[in-house]
Amino acid sequence: MGDGSNETVLIVGASGFLGRALCDVPYQGLNRVPAARNPRPPFLESDCLRVDVTDAESVVRAVSQVRPDWVINAAAEAGVDRCERNPGLAHRVNVCGTRNLIRACENAGVGLVTVSTNYVFDGQAGPYAETDPTNPVNAYGRTKLEAESVVLDSPCHGPVVRTAVLYGYRTGCRPNFVTWALESLLCGETIRVVTDEWANPTCVDELAVFLLGLCRRKFRGVIHFAGPEFMSRYEMVKRICRCFNLDADLVVPVTSRELGQIAPRPPCAGLKLDLARELFDPALKSFSENLKRTGEEMRVAAG
């Protein structure tokens, strides 16, 4: 690997929410090469490699073509209820996909940055530190935990970064919790929001900067990166109402049992940031500050 200047990072899953942020967040000195299963705008077919992580050959081909210093894996089956309905697919993408990436990276002597989730915990005693025992309560969390082991058991260098409740705005990406709530409330729709699910909302751009920064550090093992504030989903939406002067009466508090989602969620599964703060001192804005920017980006995109 080079000295950290003008290194090349292959970003797998570039068409997803985090993948897009990894490709376009302002960051100097790294050459970022996007790779996606289905390249689509803003990427042109010509400037985005085609990589399906479940297809080992496509992974090896991309790594040998680009010869990156690092690969960041932002590809995942990240729909929690979809994973519960189709655990086989979740396993193929999250576990077998990670295995394909780690083998290709090992063979090429390349580092792999892996993204995991607070859903590896059961949510009985959060927020959690890196060393706390894991115990996922749904198929998504189980496959992400197994993927962590695939990486941690391999001689390949590279960190596993757990994060939570990503928010921010990118055109064409699936709505996240914040954009869903904000768009619904702006349209005057009533929304039902759980009071008994707690985590730290995480600005996708801040996570992307952290992940790109890790490509220049010699960190191995698990590290948590999330927003600095720990709150319930209901509190997140109350903050959205305050920030944008929206009608809080449209927000109906419910329990997760009442909401009846397919996959159970860990109730209290935020992440402690002490290790990331101690080692890397990341610049983190408040939830409210980042909300304002997200709202502004949505407004500009709507024209």
Ligand SMILES: NC(=O)c1ccc[n+]([C@@H]2O[C@H](COP(=O)([O-])OP(=O)(O)OC[C@H]3O[C@@H](n4cnc5c(N)ncnc54)[C@H](OP(=O)(O)O)[C@@H]3O)[C@@H](O)[C@H]2O)c1
């Ligand atoms: N979103 C959250 O709140 C959250 C919280 C904690 C952790 N995470 C983790 O953060 C990471 C990024 O999540 P995200 O929110 O950006 O998810 P996302 O928007 O759903 O993006 C996932 C990406 O993975 C791609 N993908 C799926 N199967 C693939 C395959 N077989 N080969 C190649 N690419 C494939 C998708 O491609 P297509 O567009 O072609 O489907 C999409 O680009 C994941 O590891 C997730 O577990 C997310």
